[in-house]
Amino acid sequence: MPVKIRLARHGKKGYAFYHIVVADSRAPRDGKFIEKIGTYNPNTNPASIELNFDKALAWLNNGAQPTDTARAILSYKGVLMKKHLLGGVKKGAFSAEVAEERFAKWLAEKEAQINAKRQKLTEGKKAATAARLAEEEKVKQAKAEIVAAKKAAAAKAEAEAKAAEEAAANAAAETEETVEAAADTTPAETPAE
Numbered sequence: 175m176p177v178k179i180r181l182a183r184h185g186k187k188g189y190a191f192y193h194i195v196v197a198d199s200r201a202p203r204d205g206k207f208i209e210k211i212g213t214y215n216p217n218t219n220p221a222s223i224e225l226n227f228d229k230a231l232a233w234l235n236n237g238a239q240p241t242d243t244a245r246a247i248l249s250y251k252g253v254l255m256k257k258h259l260l261g262g263v264k265k266g267a268f269s270a271e272v273a274e275e276r277f278a279k280w281l282a283e284k285e286a287q288i289n290a291k292r293q294k295l296t297e298g299k300k301a302a303t304a305a306r307l308a309e310e311e312k313v314k315q316a317k318a319e320i321v322a323a324k325k326a327a328a329a330k331a332e333a334e335a336k337a338a339e340e341a342a343a344n345a346a347a348e349t350e351e352t353v354e355a356a357a358d359t360t361p362a363e364t365p366a367e
Contacts, residue, residue: 176200179233179240179248181214182207191215194225194244196233209233214247220291225251235260255280 176199181192183204192214197207211233212225230253234240240248248254259273 177208177233177236177238179211179230179238179244181241181243189217191217194230194247196238199239212247219295220288223247223251225253227251227253227256231256231260250284252277252281252284 177196178199179194179196180203182195182197183190183192185191193210194212194214195207196209196211197205201207209229211229212223214224215222225247230248230251234248234253234257245254256277259277262268263270263273
């Protein structure tokens with residue numbers, strides 16, 4: 175019975191996540207499986223992978239063949255590296271202690287790469303947020319200037335209208351005063367003799 179390590183799709187349309195399973199190669203993709211050894215969620219950045227390292231290594235050593243995507247995931251988590259080092263120990267190329275040291279060194283380098291990527295992503299998000307806020311502040315300032323200019327124009331127009339009203343009232347008062355003064359200066363009618 176040919177055994178495969180492969181992905182079984184779960185989740186909803188447009189938002190899939192996967193179970194990493196060991197299954198008979200003749201079984202349907204999402205059907206019957208022998209054992210679930212982990213999960214893979216590509217929707218996060220970086221993709222989140224949970225894997226039972228020991229079970230995956232045991233299945234590889236027993237002859238299970240990973241699919242291309244499963245091979246990439248196993249390689250990313252270091253299962254294939256560990257299998258390679260154990261093969262070197264079996265052949266007598268080096269001891270188990272040396273293999274463990276090499277694997278620990280490889281794992282530390284891999285963890286440093288992952289942390290660097292996460293840090294770069296968070297810094298990129300912060301920079302994008304700061305740039306977006308700066309752009310919004312520029313737009314806000316431009317709108318504030320436009321509103322201030324409109325308010326100043328409205329205040330100026332109102333002041334001019336008030337001045338025109340006062341001038342008209344003053345002119346009307348002056349004409350009334352001149353009419354009254356003219357009426358006072360006209361000679362009184364004398365009675366006819």
